[in-house]
Amino acid sequence: MPKVIVIVVLSALAYLAVDHWIAPEEPVSKPIVNPVKSVSVGVVVKKVQSLKELHTGSSWIQTVVAYEEKNEVLGISVGSAKMMYVAFGEVRAGVDLSELDDNQVWMNKDTIRVRLPAVKILDSKIDVDQSFVYDVRTSLILAPDTTLLQSDAERVALKKIVETAVEEGLLDVATENAARVVKELLEGFVMGKDVIVEIE
16 A cells, blocks of 8 residues: 655745735824724724734745655555655735624723734645746656645645744734734724724
């Protein structure tokens, strides 16, 4: 039966940055032109929900994966195929604000306090235009079919890319930016109240 061996030989964070529309060099402007003096919890919830799936952090990762598949009979290798795959991928994180409800917003005469849902990975993908197969080698006889070898290597590489992005602090970046965006939204929407934004 086939035996698969996977070796991740290199994984490096290319860069970690917020999406361009909230990058430090392009500050988020307050989106509301005519702020109001008095609102209900329900109105605040709807205003925040209007942002929907808010992407607040992105990361590009390069990973090199050595992927090997072997055919075995009675525990003895009878053929193999090896691939060295260089993968470039993007991971995007943020918060799904459609999950916000009235129980996560508190108000009094001076303050609005909002607890946002937890930041999570919202999207991840391999950039097939930049990624490439560096090398493929097969045994002379009984080699496994290499048709699916690249897709398997891509799957393994994408998993490692996501893990690396999280290890390098992508969720922390996305959390900080999500709180800032929502705070600025509400400060521009309601006059005369302090806005406190927390994230689960």
